[in-house]
Amino acid sequence: MTEETVLEARQSLVRLWPAEIPLNAALDWPIMSADGAVLFDAGAVVPDVAARDFMFQHFEPHRAVQEPARAVSQDADVSGDQPLSLDDIGLTIGARVGLRGTGGTGSAMYASRVIGFSTPRRNGERSLFVTQPLMTGFDPLDLNVGEQVDLVALTGRGVFRFACTVDAICREPFNYAVLSAPGAIRRLRTRKFARxxxxxxxxxxxxxxxxxxxxxxxxxxxxxxxxxxxxxxxxxxxxxxxxxxxxxxxxxxxxxxxxxxxxxxxxxxxxxxxxxxxxxxxxxxxxxxxxxxxxxxxxx
The missing domain is CATH 2.40.10.220 (predicted glycosyltransferase like domains)
Incomplete structure (x- = not known):
């Protein structure tokens, strides 16, 4: 197993106190919670004392301070979980999946549906056929052959995340993609969607x-x-x-x-x-x- 050293820039969060937060004025920096979630973006306004008091009663306001880059050791991710297969997921034709490309779409996740599977190969692997990914208000996601895509599948057996490679793009009789057999399938948790x-x-x-x-x-x-x-x-x-x-x-x-x-x-x-x-x-x-x-x- 190889190990490489990289430089990592970190942001340190510094706890804020009420007197440090201006009221009814544009903020010069974002206010974040202790876990890094943005409470108020830079340029936003904390309108009054009541809003500021609410923020301190329900969150722990911080501001970010950039630290110098430091050398870190990066090793390969090793998981002790048993490898999962497409059959373990319980994915069926018509199932909805979330798909995120690696092109210029950032972290946006598009919606797609499974429309078929290839005949199993000797090793049991099967390719995945999915509709062109869509998101309302955006153009359909254009995939490229050879591109890796990340998928999230929700089935009766749980929530699964895995990666595939785009093997083919088809335009007839409608737009769809042929994806490679899923790799590195991970079960996130048992499906449970109560509040x-x-x-x-x-x-x-x-x-x-x-x-x-x-x-x-x-x-x-x-x-x-x-x-x-x-x-x-x-x-x-x-x-x-x-x-x-x-x-x-x-x-x-x-x-x-x-x-x-x-x-x-x-x-x-x-x-x-x-x-x-x-x-x-x-x-x-x-x-x-x-x-x-x-x-x-x-x-x-």
């Missing part, structure tokens, strides 16, 4: 308003909704909120901007007046729902 306790930052505003989005705390989440604690409750049951939040799954940052419907308004918390909204996502892109399920599977 999962979490602590994520989210920004929200009344749908259609031009107000500056407020900061809220996600205390639990599911593929269909979340509980969002807010500092100054103003929404009523049936109202719609423009909602933005982000998370990381398998080292990939995913940002979701969506509309949520207020289905429940909780009682004010004693002492703070903070209220928890029960929200239902009006619609999530298939690729976003896949990424969210992947995140939940990793942390459940």
């Amino acid at each position: 999962m306790p979490t602590r994520l930052a989210a920004h929200f505003s009344a749908h259609g308003s031009t107000d500056v989005p407020e900061l809220g705390r996600v205390s639990d989440i599911s593929p269909y909704g979340m509980s969002l604690t807010v500092a100054k409750p103003a929404a009523r049951i049936g109202d719609k909120l423009a909602l933005s939040f982000q998370f990381s799954t398998d080292g990939v940052d995913v940002k979701i901007d969506t509309i949520a419907i207020v289905r429940h308004v909780g009682a004010p918390e004693p002492g703070t007046g903070h209220v928890a909204y029960g929200l239902e996502f009006e619609a999530l892109e298939p690729s976003q729902r896949i990424a969210l399920k992947s995140f939940m599977a990793e942390h459940s």
